[in-house]
Amino acid sequence: MAGLSFDLIALQLFAGLALGAIYVLFAIGLSLIFGMLTVVNFAHGAFYMVGAYVGLYLISIGGNFWICLVAVPIAIGLFGLAVERVLIRPLYGRGIDYPLLLTFGLSYVMVECVRIAFGKTGYPFDTPEVLQGAVDIGVGYFPLYRLFVIGATAVVLLALWLFLEKTSFGLIIRAGARDPQIVRVLGVDVSKMWLIVFGIGTAIAGFAGLLAAPLQGAIPEMGGTILAEAFVVTVVGGMGSIGGAVLAGLLVGVVVSMTSLFAPEMAKVSIFALMAIVLIVRPQGFFGRAGLMS
């Protein structure tokens, strides 16, 4: 193979960051829900997939991608609210495996429903016209849409940070995550707070699914692969840590990308190798709090 140039390595690094952006977007929802509710949401991939299909449906009835960017997170968020209220709430206080098994089963139901409604084969998802094609980023050509994904991820992260850190509601959420007992004693309705957190987490999952659709189309099984990889991201970043999810998501993207450059056949394995190394050196992940799982 031809020699490595600086441009190629830079481009590869960039491809890794773009790939990492999707991991980040997926993993922060997962981390948010786990960090606040200690619910391991195995249906997160299914919400992601439904996000792509809702987008597909909206476009097919005359909507466009920009409308979807707003409508899909709202739709999936509302769906998430309903799921929390009806299915997950009765399981609080019963140990971590109850909601885990519930969401695991729910993901199968959701995937099967989409298969029934839309068929097994999946559909292509056109990249919005203004975001088609590649642009020169100095080190080579890079798809415009992937740049957009990086930007959209940054916007979501910023909004989430402002919400959690700068609003009084965010303050309550953070307090509730640290000690729900005390917050309850102070007269805050914790269950309402958890409801909203679950809704936000699933809304971001739906948003991530919509963003991923123009890259790879929509199929019922699309949530499965990314769920496995996103769990790696949350474990590496530290279960429940949003900052950790961001750092780990980008890192996983870059590791996959750099491995692809030198040993493409190792790319898939590299994710899990990274996880193994991190777990040996730092079992709680980058920013994880010890004891959250117990």
Added chain:
Amino acid sequence: MTNKVTKAGSISRRRLLTTASAGAALAVSPFRINLLKAEEAAIKIGFPVPLTGPYGAEAQDQVRAGQLAVAQFNDAGGLNGRKAELIVRDDRLNPGEAATRTLELVEKEKVNFVVGSLSAAVQLAINNVTKERGVIFNSISQSDAINEAADFSKHTFHEALNPHMTSGAVGRYAFAKFGKRVAFLTADYAYGHEMVRGFLEVGKEFNVENLGDIRHPLGTTDFSTLLPRLQALKPDILCISNFGRDQQIALKQATDFGIKKSIQIIAPLLSHASRVAAGPQAFEGVVGGCSFYWGIEDKFASTKAFNDAFRKTYDGKLPTDYGALGYGGVRTVLEAVKGAGSVETDKVVAALEALKYDDYKGPQYYRKCDHQSVQSVLVIKSKSKDLRNESDVFEVLSTEEPNEKNLRTCEALGHKS
């Protein structure tokens, strides 16, 4: 678009539901034994294909066209009134699953023949089962190994093209036209490996320079980390040897990366169903091969007849490449049954070996030593303009006529004769 989305979904769902509920009703019915007895006379063809997974779109077409071949056989009176029946199973693109399903078809359903598969690897698993049980298997998916003495048995037939023929035809066309510097992006399993081997073999005649072969696992959804490297190799030709959704996604992302600006993309096989599923943009300008394209109906009466029958059965839809293979695979077996006047395995094998047929794409026959169907290979290009209908997706650039010279020799495959 909505209509299209939900309609396509509901058709296959309805069929699935009727099949499933009929099966369930049969299973719980107290008349089951009687029913089975009454059905004993039916000629059963097991049809394992990957309905779920990345090759699902193609597999559904195989089923549609296979059912058409059975319906035609039955409408023509069957074998002295004895009707045929297609028993479809989902092998999930998994060799283990396929072997189990095939064993079930043979042991429980007592099928007379097995036709099907869509994967170079999975068909070998099916073949292992049928070989051992002495059941005729007509494979409708590409493989080189299935021709070789190690995997071959007298019960093994191969209606599909093999990678050697396909890559040979595409390579001879592309290397002469687009340049000698070639890079490969390859699905990391038998299909991809055999295609690359075929390309490199024919490449020797053209002094092709192999710049590198990047392999990806089956079912990859993101090629963005592989494409910059391929681009940096600055090839004249990028040869992408994968299939189904992998092909759709790889071509879409390669287009997004602007690879087509300076590099000609070729593929050993351009799948019709994938091209329709992915839309014109991703496939635009890509050159590849195929075993069948409905557009050759101007040239062959058999193609016209097949297209018309398919249109009539499936609301004006036209058959695809893999659909045609499903049709051909089932039809030749039933033709041989008719010719032999029996479903007895040895007689049908002899009838298949003697068959000279033109069922859907011009003249074909099964070569004696490896039961490979000797047939034409079409070199096609995906088009995006002046589309006459939703199936008008390819332009036939050239045709390699049926010729045993384009196959590996019987000796090279390890056969005695």
